[in-house]
Amino acid sequence: xxxxxxxxxxAPELPAYVPSGNECELFEHAWRRRLPVLLxxxxxxxxxxxxxxxxxxxxLPLHTVACHDDLTAADLTGRYLLRGGDTVWTDGPLTRAVRxxxxxxxxxxxxxxxxxxxxLHPLTDDRRILPLERTGEELVAPDSFMLVVSYNPGYQTLLxxxxxxxxxxxxxxxxxxxxxxxxxxxxxxxxxxxxxxxRPLVGLAGRLRALKGHDLEEGVSTRLxxxxxxxxxxxxxxxxxxxxxMIEPLTDDADVKAALLDVARAVIG
Numbered sequence: 001x002x003x004x005x006x007x008x009x010x011a012p013e014l015p016a017y018v019p020s021g022n023e024c025e026l027f028e029h030a031w032r033r034r035l036p037v038l039l040x041x042x043x044x045x046x047x048x049x050x051x052x053x054x055x056x057x058x059x060l061p062l063h064t065v066a067c068h069d070d071l072t073a074a075d076l077t078g079r080y081l082l083r084g085g086d087t088v089w090t091d092g093p094l095t096r097a098v099r100x101x102x103x104x105x106x107x108x109x110x111x112x113x114x115x116x117x118x119x120l121h122p123l124t125d126d127r128r129i130l131p132l133e134r135t136g137e138e139l140v141a142p143d144s145f146m147l148v149v150s151y152n153p154g155y156q157t158l159l160x161x162x163x164x165x166x167x168x169x170x171x172x173x174x175x176x177x178x179x180x181x182x183x184x185x186x187x188x189x190x191x192x193x194x195x196x197x198x199r200p201l202v203g204l205a206g207r208l209r210a211l212k213g214h215d216l217e218e219g220v221s222t223r224l225x226x227x228x229x230x231x232x233x234x235x236x237x238x239x240x241x242x243x244x245x246m247i248e249p250l251t252d253d254a255d256v257k258a259a260l261l262d263v264a265r266a267v268i269g
Contacts, residue, residue, distance in 0.1 A: 017046065017053035018186050023173050027054050030171045031103075031146050036124045038167060039150040041175030044221020047150045050175070051105045060144065061102035063093050071112040073119040077132060089135055094119070098130045101144030109149040110162050117166050123147050124169035180206065183222060191229035198229050204246065204267040208260065215256045220246055238268060 017024075027050075030037050039047045048064070055062035065076065076094035080087045097104035109116070122129045128141040149170065151162055178186060183202050188195045202225060209219030228245030232238055247260050 014056045015049060015052045016186075016189065017049055018178060018182055020176070020178055020182065023050065023175070024054065024057070026171070026173055028058065031058060031060075034128065034141075034143060034146070036147040036149075036170045038170035038172040039148065039175060040153050040172060041150075042177065042221070043152055043218055044223040045175045045177050046222060047175050048105075048107060051103065051148055051150075055103050058103075060146070061097075061100065063097040063102060063104045065093050065104070065106050067106055067108050067110075067112040067116070069111055069113070071116060073113070073115040076106075076116060077119060077130070078134075080134065095130060095132065095139065098123070098139045098141050098145055101142045103146045103148055106147075106149040108151055110151045117163070120147065120149075121166075121169065177205075177209065177219075177222060183225070186222065187225050187229050190226045191233050193229040193233040197232065198225075200268045201225055201228055201232075201242075201246075204242070204264055207263055207267055208246070208250070211260075211263075215259060216250055218250065220250065224249055239264075242268065 027037060031054075039050070041047055051064075052062060065071075074092070076092045078090050078092040078095050081090050082088075091099065094104055106112070106116075106120075119130075122131060123141060124147060128145070130139040130141065131137075132139065177183060180199075180202050183205075184195050184198050187193070187198045187202060191198070205220040205222075205225050208216070212219040224246050228241050231241035231245055236244075242264050243261070247257060247264065250260065251257055
């Protein structure tokens with residue numbers, strides 16, 4: 001069984017983030033009113049960066065769990081482990097966040113097993129509790145605790161979908177890719193490539209995103225555009241950087257890849 005990929009950060013500096021609307025204010029109001037938050041949007045559009053930004057802005061530790069299809073409720077809450085011949089209870093990341101306060105962020109929560117959402121339910125209503133049956137505890141979340149989850153609605157299947165009864169337990173904030181001029185500024189700042197050289201890359205990303213649902217399961221994330229621009233800034237020829245940074249990660253199908261390269265040549269030259 002794979003363990004939860006869990007990280008705890010306490011960023012002294014505010015991670016760069018460019019708001020596209022009132023999401024920062026909504027998030028802050030939700031935290032002050034102790035409301036759970038659901039972030040939904042395509043892969044690589046800035047959801048995780050936004051959470052890191054808000055955690056630093058609010059001065060809160062951030063417990064991040066990258067969800068996967070083997071992630072169980074016990075991975076989040078904890079389990080008994082053998083240590084030095086003794087059986088010792090070890091808190092999972094969710095339990096540690098409830099005990100200590102801060103933001104617990106479950107990235108791509110629909111990837112986890114179904115029993116995970118059941119554990120989350122008591123934390124998403126006015127009780128704000130986390131029952132631990134194995135230890136007999138019932139933890140009450142402190143005011144500084146906040147539960148945040150994310151998912152990509154466009155990547156759901158009938159077998160992996162966030163149930164309406166779960167969605168309605170959260171304040172939801174929808175994310176999308178930034179408008180072109182804003183995305184150019186972000187990619188330029190992240191990669192060190194000039195805005196003039198970033199502009200055609202963002203234009204290409206827009207063209208490729210329009211193919212989502214046809215030849216592609218996912219569009220080009222802002223993250224991939226940053227990777228591509230970073231390679232170019234390091235001296236990689238543009239055609240090679242586009243292939244490695246924006247085309248190859250999207251598909252393994254030779255015909256689709258050739259078609260995407262045709263689009264790239266038409267946009268970038």
